[in-house]
Amino acid sequence: MANPRSTTRAGRSTGAVTLQRVAEHAGVSIATASRVLHGGGSRTVGEELRRRVESAARELGYVSNAPAQALARSATSVVGLIVHDVADPYFAAIAAGAMRAARRQRLMIMIAATFRDPELEIEYVRSLRAQRARALLLAGSGTDDRSLTDRLAAELAGFREDGGRVACIGERGAGPAVPLDHAGGAARAATELWRLGHRRIGVVAGPAELLTVQQRLAGARQALAQLGGELPDSRVVFADFTRAGGREAALELLAREPGLTAVLALNDVMAAGVLAAVQDDLGRAVPGDVSVVGFDDVPFAVDLRPALTTVRLPLEEAGERAVQLVVEEAPADRPPLGVSLVVRDSTGPAPQR
């Protein structure tokens, strides 16, 4: 963590209020005023002192000069959170958890979205390094593109050299991670479908190059193999992790394999598209003709027609833990985050032929 020594402030417009003036006005040391106004340091400041410093700063119109501070301390209180898509509730849940933990540390989470462009992810890492962000959380899935992964690793190494901390949500081989059991969750979903008598199960998957997709797919495939079933490539269709992607993929899958009785969608947003394809486009019943399972348990899953059976990942908690990882608040041996299957109305017994 950065050294919270009192900083000398760079020249500003005339009449600039210095940290020293704030400290005098509040009757505290400069170190205490700095700790309250700039954050950082391991010692906490009591509520009464904090109030006095904050009210003095407000009265005098003090503005901390972050660029000057950053030069002096080599770290700001900013924690960058890089996600794929702000419109995907998966990332909104992670962000909500990260912000809750950040507030306790008086850190500011700033969210950047890449729209799944790995080049843009690298650009954001570079920019957050240049801004001397204190830490960086990578919430999106990595890819299996070796050259991109290497370039990202080089940027992250630079970020760490400057004293920044990095954590990932989900394993992606780019530093310490809050593991998410993507494979285990998919295995649960596949096992539940098997238990209901489904023997011809298809998968509507997100982009094939994403590690998360590969992990979820592998989990489903392995579970089915252990049960004596199979998931051949012909029963997997890859598409965008969006509602439109799910709809198109489901239509392609069911045109290719009309005898499927169940579809596992690898996220809930895609599952919404699968439900639309099966019920509205094909006029078939869910779960009477086809059972549908999603993944993530985003807030609207319960409101779909029918309410969606889905794999629940503890995403808010994962976001919290990622912040704890970068501020060293995390206890050493934490039990891994659990996954569970939330059974609602979109799954039922396999239809009799």
Next chain:
Amino acid sequence: MANPRSTTRAGRSTGAVTLQRVAEHAGVSIATASRVLHGGGSRTVGEELRRRVESAARELGYVSNAPAQALARSATSVVGLIVHDVADPYFAAIAAGAMRAARRQRLMIMIAATFRDPELEIEYVRSLRAQRARALLLAGSGTDDRSLTDRLAAELAGFREDGGRVACIGERGAGPAVPLDHAGGAARAATELWRLGHRRIGVVAGPAELLTVQQRLAGARQALAQLGGELPDSRVVFADFTRAGGREAALELLAREPGLTAVLALNDVMAAGVLAAVQDDLGRAVPGDVSVVGFDDVPFAVDLRPALTTVRLPLEEAGERAVQLVVEEAPADRPPLGVSLVVRDSTGPAPQR
């Protein structure tokens, strides 16, 4: 816009690669290298030159030192976007539009969420000012709390004094705004319900202190008054802008006024809760017994049971326009953004008694 003069870089670890070395390696002037790597300036750089500079920077491992640059230029390429709730698709849509516009300008959008805590909004403004963010977009609704509004205005004035630009999405009296026709949208929804024969209409509203809520409520009330109807206070229940808030408010509203035949929810997330309350908790049919209208047309509105009739606001376009406002890319006289009513399956004729 900040002056893109070539900056002297502050001391870094040994062997730091300077902008000058990058410029020499690429065979361009320092000014050109700066324009490519730091952004800013009104002149554009050709694709070929840009590629040369970027590849030289990559080869040499150049990292721009943003704090030093910010001191020299008094502005970074960061644009802060302050929203209420990242989990609300309303803000995700605004953010997506803002990011699209920002990419064209090579600006970085950093999103901060306040969870509707006005104090936290003020803190974020202060922090973005201290970081020398180039601009600031306020996407959340303002409140009618005079003292909070004044304190926010003071922070925004300071931000502007330092050369930062500010724009709001929706009028909130805090600077130039991309207007959103909240009142007009609510009037459309109320008029449609009236046309369908509904005469006892209730409203499930978000927090009473939010200007957006007040504008939407006023629009519905005025439209009904003009049609010869009314919206007495007993037919309005305020709650959180969440699914749980909508569910509780609908139960209270229909307990108080069991004869209502239609409910207007002031956002779609609340509408999801209203649908659950009416159908699952009360066992009444939508739209057979009660029609339900939402507001915003978020992506999942079409997937609700039944598909939600709702007011469509062009939120992505509003986000784009807000970025254009702060970079002066906006044409002078733009037509205001339109609102429309998207009629789906949750509305129908008022039931005969």
